[in-house]
Amino acid sequence: MPERVKGLAKSGSSIILPKLSERSTAEIRPIFYQRLIVGALLGTICFIGYWLISPILFRLLLPSYLDSLNYSRVLMSSLILAVPFNYIGSVFRSQKMLRAISLSSFIARSPSVILYFTLGLTGGIWGMVWANVAGTAATFLGTVIIWEIESRRLS
Numbered sequence: 001m002p003e004r005v006k007g008l009a010k011s012g013s014s015i016i017l018p019k020l021s022e023r024s025t026a027e028i029r030p031i032f033y034q035r036l037i038v039g040a041l042l043g044t045i046c047f048i049g050y051w052l053i054s055p056i057l058f059r060l061l062l063p064s065y066l067d068s069l070n071y072s073r074v075l076m077s078s079l080i081l082a083v084p085f086n087y088i089g090s091v092f093r094s095q096k097m098l099r100a101i102s103l104s105s106f107i108a109r110s111p112s113v114i115l116y117f118t119l120g121l122t123g124g125i126w127g128m129v130w131a132n133v134a135g136t137a138a139t140f141l142g143t144v145i146i147w148e149i150e151s152r153r154l155s
Helices: 003-020 025-061 063-076 079-094 098-106 108-154
Strands: none
Touching: 003 079, 003 098, 025 063, 025 108, 063 108, 079 098, 079 108, 098 108
16 A cells, blocks of 8 residues: 555655756755755655555555554655655756756665665565665665755756
8 A cells, every 4th residue: 555655745746846856956946845844844744644544545555464564664664755855856857957867766766675675684674674664765865865966967
């Protein structure tokens, strides 16, 4: 379920792409972090909502998988950063920041691979769950750093 909900958040980013394309990097820069905070707040509200209704959903729709409820709840915490992360991706695409897109695809995601390998081997299923959450946070942080470098370079 968490990945399905993240997919919905990702499809919402296509709505803002035309508006962002009309602005320059210099115009986006002053409001960038405000948008990230609003997105994180929206993601937090969705996460809390999921946390509250997930036991009901699992009992009704997935009664055979009640053991997976806690995994699902922890995985859903990465939704908090999904909306801001999609916003950053939309900014990169709208401003045609090809270097930033390439860097975020490769460099920013490298910690996720390392975390999956190390935590997956040592922690089993919970290790993989925490690797997913920590990898999302590391990727988000790396992408914000890439934004800072590239937006300053282009402004």
